Amino acid sequence: MSEQHYHHQGENLPPPSHHDQQVITDAAAKGYWRANLRLLAQLLTVWFAVSFGFGILLADWLDQFSFFGFKLGFWFAQQGAIYVFVALIFIYARRIVVIERRFGVDDDDRDVDAANDQGAS
Amino acid sequence: MTTQMLTYLFVGLSFALYIGIAVWSRAGSTKDFYVAGGGVHPVVNGMATAADWMSAASFISMAGIISFVGFDGSVYLLGWTGGYVLLALLLAPYLRKFGRFTVPDFIGERYYSKTARIVAVVCLIFVSFTYVAGQMRGVGIVFSRFLEVEVNTGVVIGMAIVFMYAVLGGMKGITYTQVAQYCVLIFAYMVPAIFISLMITGNPIPQLGFGAEVLDAKGLGSGVSVLEKLDGVLMDLGFGAYTQGSKSTIDMFAITAALMFGTAGLPHVLVRFFTVPKVSDARLSAGYALVFIAILYTTAPAVAAFARLNLVDTVQDTAYADAPAWFGNWEKTGLIAWQDKNNDGVMQYSAGAALSPTKPIFTDQKGIHGERLLKNEPSASANEVYIDRDIMVLANPEIANLPGWVIALVAAGGVAAALSTAAGLLLVISSSISHDLLKQTLMPNISDKQELLFARIAAAVAVCVAGLFGIYPPAFVAQVVAFAFGLAAASLFPAILLGIFSKRVNKEGAITGMLVGLIFTFSYIAYFKFYAPELNNSVNWLLGISPEGIGFLGMLMNIAAALVVSMMTAPPPTDVQDLVDDIRIPTGAGVAHEH
Numbered sequence: 001m002s003e004q005h006y007h008h009q010g011e012n013l014p015p016p017s018h019h020d021q022q023v024i025t026d027a028a029a030k031g032y033w034r035a036n037l038r039l040l041a042q043l044l045t046v047w048f049a050v051s052f053g054f055g056i057l058l059a060d061w062l063d064q065f066s067f068f069g070f071k072l073g074f075w076f077a078q079q080g081a082i083y084v085f086v087a088l089i090f091i092y093a094r095r096i097v098v099i100e101r102r103f104g105v106d107d108d109d110r111d112v113d114a115a116n117d118q119g120a121s
Numbered sequence: 122m123t124t125q126m127l128t129y130l131f132v133g134l135s136f137a138l139y140i141g142i143a144v145w146s147r148a149g150s151t152k153d154f155y156v157a158g159g160g161v162h163p164v165v166n167g168m169a170t171a172a173d174w175m176s177a178a179s180f181i182s183m184a185g186i187i188s189f190v191g192f193d194g195s196v197y198l199l200g201w202t203g204g205y206v207l208l209a210l211l212l213a214p215y216l217r218k219f220g221r222f223t224v225p226d227f228i229g230e231r232y233y234s235k236t237a238r239i240v241a242v243v244c245l246i247f248v249s250f251t252y253v254a255g256q257m258r259g260v261g262i263v264f265s266r267f268l269e270v271e272v273n274t275g276v277v278i279g280m281a282i283v284f285m286y287a288v289l290g291g292m293k294g295i296t297y298t299q300v301a302q303y304c305v306l307i308f309a310y311m312v313p314a315i316f317i318s319l320m321i322t323g324n325p326i327p328q329l330g331f332g333a334e335v336l337d338a339k340g341l342g343s344g345v346s347v348l349e350k351l352d353g354v355l356m357d358l359g360f361g362a363y364t365q366g367s368k369s370t371i372d373m374f375a376i377t378a379a380l381m382f383g384t385a386g387l388p389h390v391l392v393r394f395f396t397v398p399k400v401s402d403a404r405l406s407a408g409y410a411l412v413f414i415a416i417l418y419t420t421a422p423a424v425a426a427f428a429r430l431n432l433v434d435t436v437q438d439t440a441y442a443d444a445p446a447w448f449g450n451w452e453k454t455g456l457i458a459w460q461d462k463n464n465d466g467v468m469q470y471s472a473g474a475a476l477s478p479t480k481p482i483f484t485d486q487k488g489i490h491g492e493r494l495l496k497n498e499p500s501a502s503a504n505e506v507y508i509d510r511d512i513m514v515l516a517n518p519e520i521a522n523l524p525g526w527v528i529a530l531v532a533a534g535g536v537a538a539a540l541s542t543a544a545g546l547l548l549v550i551s552s553s554i555s556h557d558l559l560k561q562t563l564m565p566n567i568s569d570k571q572e573l574l575f576a577r578i579a580a581a582v583a584v585c586v587a588g589l590f591g592i593y594p595p596a597f598v599a600q601v602v603a604f605a606f607g608l609a610a611a612s613l614f615p616a617i618l619l620g621i622f623s624k625r626v627n628k629e630g631a632i633t634g635m636l637v638g639l640i641f642t643f644s645y646i647a648y649f650k651f652y653a654p655e656l657n658n659s660v661n662w663l664l665g666i667s668p669e670g671i672g673f674l675g676m677l678m679n680i681a682a683a684l685v686v687s688m689m690t691a692p693p694p695t696d697v698q699d700l701v702d703d704i705r706i707p708t709g710a711g712v713a714h715e716h
Contacts, residue, residue, distance in 0.1 A: 024706060033705055040210055047206045051199045051381075056373050059192075063364070069332030069346040074364045077195035078187075078422040079328060082202045082415050089209040089408035097401060100707055107400045107707040 032103035124525035143286030154291030167409025172303035173545035177259020180538035185513035187425035191363035200380025209407035217403035257591025276591035309534020331423035359472035375670030383606030386614030400707035447519035456509035473502025551580035607672025611638035634683030642675035
C-alpha cells in the first residue's frame with residue numbers, strides 16, 4: 001500500500017522495477033553484468049596498485065626516486081593515491097553509463113523506452 | 122575585538138545558521154526523516170557526506186597524529202579515502218537501486234531473515250555509538266580551550282544544537298545543515314594551512330608547499346625541502362626520519378585495509394546513498410564526496426609537516442620565560458606540560474616520553490619560571506616537553522602567529538566537524554531502532570506517523586546518551602573509536618558485498634559470517650586492549666597484525682565462513698535470487714520506498 005503511495009507522489013519518477021524487468025532481456029542483463037565485472041576488475045587493480053602497492057609494499061623502493069621534492073613512495077602514500085582514487089570513481093561513473101546504454105539497462109527515464117524498443121526490434 | 126570575542130561571534134553565528142536551516146527543512150514524513158525524501162542532488166549529497174564523514178578526529182586529531190608519526194600516518198590518509206572507491210564501485214549504486222531506508226533493511230531482505238536484520242542492527246549500534254562518543258571529546262576540547270567554558274557546559278550546548286536539527290529535521294535537516302558545516306569546516310581548515318604554507322615555503326598551495334623548499338630568514342630559497350629539513354631536524358633530536366615508517370609492512374597493510382573496508386561498511390556513510398534520486402547519482406555522489414574529502418585529506422599531511430617543523434623551531438632550546446603566549450594557554454588546558462629536569466629554565470625537546478606516567482598530572486603549584494608543576498616523576502629521557510597530539514591543528518594558527526579571526530574560525534570549524542558527524546551517527550541509530558527494530562520486527566502495525574514519532578523519540582534518547590558519554594567519558598571510549606572501523610569491516614561490509622555479488626550466499630552463511638567476523642575481531646581487540654594490555658606488542662600479535670588492523674583478518678574470516686556455510690546449505694529462494702538480479706540492473710530505481 002505504501003509503495004503505491006510513494007510511487008504516485010513524484011510525477012517524473014521512473015516506473016516501479018517489476019515493470020522494467022519484463023522488458024530487459026536476460027541476455028542484456030547478463031551481458032551488462034559481465035561487462036561491469038570486467039570494468040570493476042580493471043579499476044580495482046589500479047586502486048590496489050597505487051595504495052597498497054606504491055604506497056605501502058613498494059614504498060621503500062620507490063623512495064629512491066624524487067618527485068616534485070618528495071620521495072616518490074612517500075608521495076603516493078600521502079598524496080598521489082588520493083588523487084588517483086578520485087579519478088577512478090569518475091572514470092567508473094562515466095564508463096559504466098556507456099555500458100548501461102549499450103545493453104539498454106541505464107536509469108535515464110527518457111532513454112529507457114527508446115533503448116528497450118531498439119533491443120526488442 | 123579580542124580573539125575571545127571573535128570566537129564567540131563565529132561559533133554563535135554558525136550555530137544560528139544551523140538552527141535556521143533546521144527550522145526551514147523540517148521533516149514531514151518517515152521518508153523525509155530517513156532519506157531526506159530521496160531527492161537530494163548528488164553534489165549536495167556529496168558535500169553532506171563529506172561533512173558527515175569528516176569528524177572531530179579528521180579535523181582535530183588526524184594531522185596531529187601524522188605530525189608525530191610521519192610516514193606511518195599514511196594508513197589514515199589511504200584508509201579513510203580509499204574506502205570511497207569501494208563504496209562507489211561495489212556498494213552505493215546497488216544499495217540505491219535496492220532503495221529502502223537502512224542498512225539492516227538490505228541485510229534483512231537479502232538474507233530473508235529477521236535474525237540477520239537484528240544481527241545487523243547490533244553491529245550498527247555498536248559501531249555508531251563508539252564512534253559518536255569520540256565526537257563528544259572533540260566538542261569538549263574545542264569548547265574548553267576556545268570558549269573557556271566548562272567541558273560539560275560545552276557538551277550540553279553542542280547536544281542542544283544537534284537535538285534541534287536531528288530530532289526536528291531528520292535526514293533532511295541533517296543533510297542541509299551538513300552542507301553549511303562542510304563550508305565552515307573546510308574554510309577553517311584551509312585558511313591557516315595556506316597562511317602557514319606561505320610562511321614556510323612561499324607557496325600558497327599546501328599540497329605543493331609540502332614538497333617545496335623551505336624559505337630562509339631573508340625569504341629566499343634555502344635549497345632544502347620541507348621534508349629533508351624535517352628528517353634532519355628530527356634525527357638530530359633522536360627521532361626517526363619523518364618519511365620513514367616504524368610500523369612493519371604487514372601491519373601497515375592490515376591497518377590500511379581495515380580502515381578502507383571499514384569506511385565502506387560504516388552505516389552512517391552507506392545510508393547517504395539512499396538519499397539521491399538515481400543509481401547513477403549514487404556513483405557520482407560518492408565521487409563528489411571524495412573530492413570534498415580529498416581537499417582536507419591532501420592538506421592534512423602538509424599541515425602535519427609544517428606544524429612539526431614550527432613546533433620544534435618554537436620549543437626546542439627556548440627559555441620558558443620567552444615561550445610564546447600559546448604555550449601558556451595550552452598548558453592551562455593540560456595538553457602541554459614542561460618539567461625542567463636539568464633546572465636551566467630552558468625547554469629541551471627530544472625523542473622519548475618526557476614524563477612517567479606519560480600523561481601529565483598537575484599540582485596546584487607553579488614553579489619558579491611560572492610553569493605548572495607536575496606530580497609525575499621525570500622519565501629517563503632528556504625530553505622535558507609533553508605535547509598532546511590533539512593540539513597540533515588547534516594550536517597551529519597560534520604557533521604560526523596568525524591573526525585572531527583565523528583562530529576563531531578554527532574553533533568554529535572544529536565544532537562543525539564534531540557536530541555534523543555526531544548528527545549523522547545519531548540519525549542511523551534512531552532509524553535502526555524505529556524502523557528495523559520497531560516497525561520491521563516488534564510492532565509491524567504502526568502507521569507512518571507513529572513510526573516518525575518513534576524515530577524522533579529514538580533520536581532524542583540517542584542524543585542524551587551521546588551527551589552522557591561526553592560528560593562522563595568511559596575510559597574505554599577514546600581507545601575503541603578506531604576499532605569501530607575494524608568491526609564494521611569484519612561484520613557489515615562482507616555481508617553487503619556478498620549480498621550483491623553472489624546469488625549463492627544464503628542466510629545461514631551470512632549470519633555465520635557476520636558473527637564470526639564480529640566475535641573474532643571484538644575478542645582480539647578486547648584481549649589486547651583490556652584483558653592483557655601488557656602483552657600488546659608485535660611479538661604476541663597474530664601474524665604481526667595489531668588490534669587496529671585485525672578487522673582485515675576478521676573480514677577475510679567472515680567471507681570464508683559465509684561461502685563455506687552457504688555451500689553446505691540450501692541456496693536462497695528464487696525470489697531472493699530475483700531481487701539480486703534486480704539490484705544489479707540500474708533501470709527503474711524509483712524513490713526509496715517501503716514495501
